[in-house]
Amino acid sequence: MGGPAAPTASRQDDYHELIDPNAKWYKNRRLVVLNLWILLLLITSTANGYDGSMMNGLQLLNQWETAFNFPSGSKLGLLGAIQNIGSLGALPFSPYACDGLGRKKTIFLGAFIMCAGAIIQTASQSVEMFIGSRFILGFGLGFCGAAAPMLVTELAYPPQRAPISSVYNGLWNGGAVVASWVTFGTFHIPNSWSWRIPSACQAIPSILQVFLIPFAPESPRWLISKDRDAEALRILAYYHADGNAEDPLVQFEFHEIKTAISSEQVQKQIGWLALFRTPGNRRRMRIIIAIAFFSQWSGNGLVSYYLNQVFDTIGITNKVEQLLISACLAIWSVFIAVLGGLLCDRAGRRPLFLISTMGMLIFFTLQTICTGEYALHQNRAAGNAVIAFIYLYSAAYGLAYSPLIVSYTLEILPFELRAKGFTVFQFAVSASLVFNQYINPIALKAIAWKYYIVYCVWIAFELVFIYFFLVETRNKTLEETALIFDGADTVTNIWRKAAATAQLEGSPIPDQASDTEKVGSDKVVELVHVEDVTQV
Known part of the structure; x- marks a missing residue:
């Protein structure tokens, strides 16, 4: 069985033909404003990354360890895991908030709760x-982390959607950069403010969202799902076409979204069981659950939350040296993650995931060998090599797993299932994190470097899974990804209905969309090798 077929490159998708190739987004004031609103949403991921790195930094502060009686073992595991336990606690409520209250109000609610947690x-x-405050922080993050990436994906300008939504999760590392340098800066404060200042800084992104998010635009897709078509069209026109509601791109987006949502509702693509009801949805969930666990069970949790214990296994015990290595690693990781996000449409999701996983396997295996060499023979050169391999491993991981896991999950889910499917993804991530954060310190203490061998075997399995099951989706709108998972007939019907609706309403859909047979059949064949997709 070969890997899934990729879209052909013979021509671009419809929406590309509706955009002036000479127009620059940074010269359009409204697109600049739209991207500033999206930046406000992106800092949700930054806040999440800040927490992980902050806990790394706090464990290196004698003041923090003294204040909390030198936590270790299961208590240290609970301190690392409790935020994700809080996020798990929010999952039963977040999809209903996202679909019922809307994306904006859900973000506001989560940010408000996070502010309270940071204060405590x-x-x-x-x-x-x-521990209680970190549970509250995680609970609030569960709401923000559910709604913010969906709003980014559903609001972004079409040519920018994939890179921007991919950068969302990549900015986790941006928060890690800030936290690393904040804890490094407070390292020499001789009292509890050495750890209270980093804790207080954690509230800054949430404070910004509490005060600004009420003024941000809502998701046009959510508005259409609530029969608020006029508002949705106005937002699309204002930000994507400088206020022109008759712009061909705006009309294409509006009718495609409206028709796709109507089709999902007719097909009863709603409810939790719908996630597994059809072959296409089962393919989606197989991939989504797998990459969620892969993103946390690839050895990266050791570096993200327990780097100090990794340092101990290779003889690096100087606190200042540990903090500097951690801070520089965070900068390196954010650079690679943003690069991977920007490459997602050029290189494709599938090649990036394959290259990333292969690199992780190679560099983590070498890291394991060097760690074992140091532990068995006290070889200082091997210990230093571990640091180099940590950086190379982080680059391999950051190329795909940092930027793509959230954006890929959201783009392969149809609108009516997006909130619930993303909740399943978040549950899988949180469950894997809770397991990792609780088990990792215990396993490291029990078997030290030999624990790394478990991850080497697991990453090899990940590579096999990615090769056989990951599906390419590059250069498509959110609605058009249904072609890959649900078959050509689904998208054929959507395009026919959208074109017919546009013609009846006198909308200026371009010439190639006016011929419904061409839109419904020839286009489909040009976009994807349909006969290969059915074998996925």
Whole structure:
């Protein structure tokens, strides 16, 4: 069985033909404003990354360890895992908030809860209070983390959607950069403010969202799903066509979204069982659940949350040296993650995932060998080589898994299932994180470097899975990805209905969309090798 077929490159999708190739987005004031609103949403991921790296940094502060009686073992595991336990607690509610209240109000609710958690964390007087505050932070993040990436994906200008939505998760590393340098800067403060200041800084992204998100645009797709078509069209026109509601691109987007959502509702693509009801949805969930676990069970959790214990296994015990390595690693990771996000439409999702996973396997295996060499023979050169391989491994991981797991999950889910499907993804990520963060310190303490061998075997399995099951989706609108998973007939019908609706309403859909047979059949064949897709 070969890998899934990729779209042919013979020509671009419809929406590309509706965009002036000479027009620059940065010269359009409204597109600049739209991207500033999207930046406000992107900092949700930054806040999440800040927390992970902050916990790394706090474990290197004697002031923090002294204040909480040197936590270790299961208590240290709970401190690392409790935020994700909080996120798990929000999952039963977040999809209903996203679909019922809307993306904006859900973000506001989550940001408000996170502000409260950051205040309590900063004021903590005991380890129990600190753990409770981190649960609250995770609970609020569960709402923000559900709604923000969906709003980014559903609001972005079409040519920018894939890179921008991919950069969303890549900015997790941006938060790690900030946290690493903040904890490094407070390292020499001789009192509890050395860890209270980083805790207080965690509230900054949430404060910005609480005050600004009410003024941001709502998702046009959510508005259409609530029969608020006029508002949706106005937002699409204002940000994507400088206010021109008759612009061909705006009309193409509007009718394609409206027709696709109507089709999903007719096909009863709603409810939790719908996630597994059809072969196409089962393919989606197989991929989504797999990449969620892969993103956390690839050895990266050791570096993200327990880097200090990794340092101990290779003889690097100087706290300042540990903090500097951690801070520089965060900068390196954010650079690679953003690069991977920007390449997703040029290189394609599937090649990036394959290259990323292969690199992870090679460099983590070499890291394991060098760690074992140091542990068995105290070879200092091998210990230093581990640091180099950590950087190379982080580059391989960051090329695909940092930027693509969220954007890829959202783009392969149809609108009516997007919130629920993304909740399943978040549950899988949080469950794998809770397991990792609780088990990793215990396993490292018990078998030290030999624990790395488990990850080497697992990453090899990941590579096989990615080769056989990951499907390419590059250069398509959100609605057109249905072609790959649900078959050509589904998208044929959507395009026919959209074209017919546009003609009846006198909308200026371009010439190639006016011929419904061409839109419904020839286009489909040109976009994808349909006979190969059915074998996925």
